Amino acid sequence: MSADAASAGDPRLEALRWRHEYAGKVRDLYLSDAEPxxxxxxxxxxxxxxxxxxxxxxxxKGALLTRLSLWWFDRLDVPNHLAGSRGGLDALSTPLPPDLAERAMLVKRLDMFPIEAVVRGYLVGSGWAEYQESQSVCGIRLPAGLSNGDRLPEPIYTPAYKAPHGMHDENITFAQTVELVGEADATALRELSLRVFGEASAIAEQRGVILADTKFEFGRDPSSGEITLADEVLTSDSSRYWDAEAYAAGGENRLDSFDKQIVRNWLAAHWDKHGTPPPLPPEIVERTAARYRELIERLTA
Structure with a gap:
């Protein structure tokens, strides 16, 4: 997909006087003078x-991610950025077309912290790679002898600096977050993230799903001063989920996640990371869609 295609706004929203402000890899942000x-x-x-x-x-995928975020926002004991009920959409003076409404959230604008609040309950991914070199993750020392996919003695907070658009985020230590946002806010972000991760892990575990790790984003509500949970939350794009039964059984599939890992694996095997990526085959698209659907069915049933 071209950059122009990814960044183009929806003309139906423009007709409703929503101005396309920003295009991320997955989400688009719109502003309106009628919704200050x-x-x-x-x-x-x-x-x-x-x-x-x-x-x-x-x-x-967009509808599933939005539905899952809203499901989690409704269950977490932390202020969130939704502007009202039904994903904030009940606060809109002009309703959205149904196919847009199922992918949309009307949210309060926050003063965002430049931190991705990452919490890891298991040693996997970039954490596993770092551990092999230093027996630590983001400056946190871990016990010797851990293996890929092992559950950590307790969840750890491993923040990242949200780099400017187009640049890579950077893992940082807690001390560096203090330098960025001050000790009080850095401590609050860590405590909130670990608490919410614990709540979500317990909910997922009841449904036979392991929450291995996730990232949260927070901002300050300018009207109340509250630290507020923002963006998506605990979706397949921001979190790593595993099937608890498969994990317990062991074997090569125990770390298969409910996300786009199928896409990453196929692309790694069929593209040298130079030039334009090849189109995804229909089978890979459908298998990935099924994996997203399976997670939301498991969690919300």
């Missing part, structure tokens, strides 16, 4: 891997 202090966040079906937006997208 608010923003419309619309999740697309775009899928990205290795810093590229791929073609085609995953049908229904």
């Amino acid at each position: 202090g608010r923003a419309l966040v619309v999740a697309s079906d775009r899928v990205s891997a290795f810093d590229h937006v791929l073609d085609p997208g995953i049908p229904g």
Whole structure:
């Protein structure tokens, strides 16, 4: 998918006087003079891997991600950025077309912290790679002898600095977050993140799903001063989920996640990371869509 295609706004929203302000790899942000202090966040079906937006997208992905975020926002004991009920959309003076409404959230605009609040309950991914070199993750020393996918003695907070658009985020230590946002806010972000991760892990575990790790984003509500949970939350794009039964059984599939790992694996085997990525085959698209659907069915049933 071209950069122009990924960044183009929806003409139906423009007709409703929503101004396309920003295009991420998956989400689009719209502002309106008729909705001061608010923003419309619309999740697309775009899928990205290795810093590229791929073609085609995953049908229904945007609606699934939005539905899962709203399900979690409703269950977490922390202030969130929704402007009202039904994903904030009840606060809109002009309703959205149904296919847009299922992918959209009307949210309060916040003063965002430049921190991705990452929590890891298991040693996997970039954490596993770092541990092999230093027996630590983001400056946190871990016990010797851990293996890929092992559960950590307790969840750890491993923040990242949100780099400017187009640049890579950078893992940082807690001391560096203090330098960025001050000790009081850095401590509050860590405590909130670990608490919410614990709550979510317990809910997922009741449904036979392991929450291995996730990232949260927070901002300060300018009207109340509260630290507020923002963006998406605990979706397949921001979190790593595993099937608890498969994990307990061991074997090569125990770390298969409910996300776009199928896409990443296929792309790694069929592309040298130079030039334009090849189109995704229909089978890969459908298998990925099924994996997204399976997670939301498991969690919300």
